[in-house]
Every structure is written in C-alpha cells, then in structure tokens.
Amino acid sequence: MxxxxxxxxxxxxxxxxxxxxxxxxxxxxxxxxxxxxxxxxxxxxxxxxxxxxxxxxRGRPDIIFHSLVTLLETPLCKEGLLRVYLHLQDKRVVEINPEVRLPRNYDRFVGLMEQLLIEKRVPVEGEPLLEITRRTLTDLLSKLKEEHSGTTTILAIEGGKRTGVQDFRDLLPDDASVPVVVGIGAFPHGDLSEDIKQLFDLHLELDREVMMAWHVCAEVLWIYSERIDVIRRRYS
Ligand SMILES: C[S@@+](CC[C@H](N)C(=O)[O-])C[C@H]1O[C@@H](n2cnc3c(N)ncnc32)[C@H](O)[C@@H]1O
Structure with missing residues (x-):
C-alpha cells in the first residue's frame, strides 16, 4: 500500500x-x-x-490539481493500493476517498476545492469523497505507522540522499501489504519546515534539479506500481 x-x-x-x-x-x-x-x-x-x-x-491550486490527476484513477489506485492525503498550510489534513473521480476541467476542480474548504467535506451529505479531518500531520503519520510496524516513511526532498531510479525501486517493499508513505511538497517555492522534515525516516533526492511536484508524484506512483507488479496482478 x-x-x-x-x-x-x-x-x-x-x-x-x-x-x-x-x-x-x-x-x-x-x-x-x-x-x-x-x-x-x-x-x-x-x-x-x-x-x-x-x-x-501560496495560491497555486494547479499544483494540487496536476498532482491529484496524476495519482488518482491509476491502476494502483483502482487496485485499492493507494491512499492520498492533502496537508494544508494551516496544518489541517484532507482525506481523499480513492474512489473519487476528480473533474478533468481545472475550473470545475477549483469549484470543488472551494466547496471542500468552505463546507469541510464534499459532498455535504452522504459518504465523503473529500473531507477535512481533525487530524494533524503528526497524528496521521503516527496512525499510519501504528497500522503496520514495518511502515517506511519517505520524504522526497532536494538535498536528501541522492537516489537513482533503481536504488529508489530497491528501497521500496515488494510486498504490497507492507505500507510505504511518501511526502511530497505541493507548493511552488521555499523549503519544508524542520518540524515536517523530522516526521519522515528517509529523505531522498530523486534528481539533481528541482522537479515539479506532479513529476515526483508520477515517478513515485509508477516505480512503486512496478515494484509490486500491480499490472500483472490485474491480469491474473
Ligand atoms: C517545486 S518543489 C517545491 C520547491 C522547494 N524548493 C522545495 O525545496 O521543496 C515540490 C516538491 O517536489 C519534491 N521535489 C522537487 N524536486 C525534487 C528532487 N530533486 N528530489 C526529490 N524531491 C523533489 C519535493 O517534495 C518538493 O517539496
């Protein structure tokens, strides 16, 4: 997962x-x-x-749009092996139901996010597809680690341990039941705070230059999908 x-x-x-x-x-x-x-x-x-x-x-909802459309509705997500959370700059955490089908159109995505931030959940009634939780990032990471003692937490970050694609693949568990958590910044400039950095066990740099958040999302998603052989599972 x-x-x-x-x-x-x-x-x-x-x-x-x-x-x-x-x-x-x-x-x-x-x-x-x-x-x-x-x-x-x-x-x-x-x-x-x-x-x-x-x-x-601040003020770059397009980063979240591109990152989410890169991650959701992929084979990994359809297999129930992907969970996605948004950690907002005001420290609130949004839980995303992996079954959500996001609008393909950016303006409609913006409308959905406005509804989420105002109403705290989408849809307002019934099973939430997007919901602002009461958890902090620390609570979320503790909960994810408690669920499985072998959980690895990785932060994708410039200046982390230089890690090529093959080395990154080898770091990931090939057993899909062993959870991996990857944190990726979804803001345009600046650094992550020390408080956030210290919540993750490994800090990995995945290229010598800064990458767009959604490119990092794509790399992580597809290397992990390959590592656990998700496509073959779907055929068997
Ligand atoms: C556009 S960057 C944010 C800018 C910022 N300078 C930073 O240091 O985080 C978006 C996010 O993508 C990830 N990222 C960008 N370049 C990376 C790299 N070369 N290696 C690993 N992660 C990277 C990080 O998680 C980063 O927070």
Missing part, C-alpha cells in the same frame, strides 16, 4: 487581509461569489498577494 501525502499544499480560500482588493472583488463577482468563497490563485491575485506573509509559497 502506497500513501502519498501532499505537504504544505498551496490551497486556501482568499484570506480576509486582501479580500477588499479590487482585482479580487472583481474576480469573485465574475464567479457570482464573495471574495471569501474563492480560492487564492497567484495567476489572478498576484498583486494583492504581495501583501501576504510567505506569499511565494
């Missing part, structure tokens, strides 16, 4: 400090919403965002 945690996701509702900015009011108006009902997005709110603390790591 592979668990991917997208860390410090650049996904949030427009904060009140900048909700009175004209650009933001206008964009919200075009969507028939209030400023505090729309996602913060550097593409549209770049000027207002200069007023925000740590603005260079």
């Amino acid at each position: 592979l668990t991917v945690i997208l860390l410090d996701c650049a996904l949030e509702i427009v904060p009140s400090e900048i909700s009175s900015f004209k650009d933001i009011q206008k964009q919200a108006g075009r969507k028939g919403k209030k400023p505090n009902e729309i996602l913060l997005d550097q593409t549209y709110h770049g000027r207002a965002m200069t007023k925000l603390d740590k603005s260079d790591r």
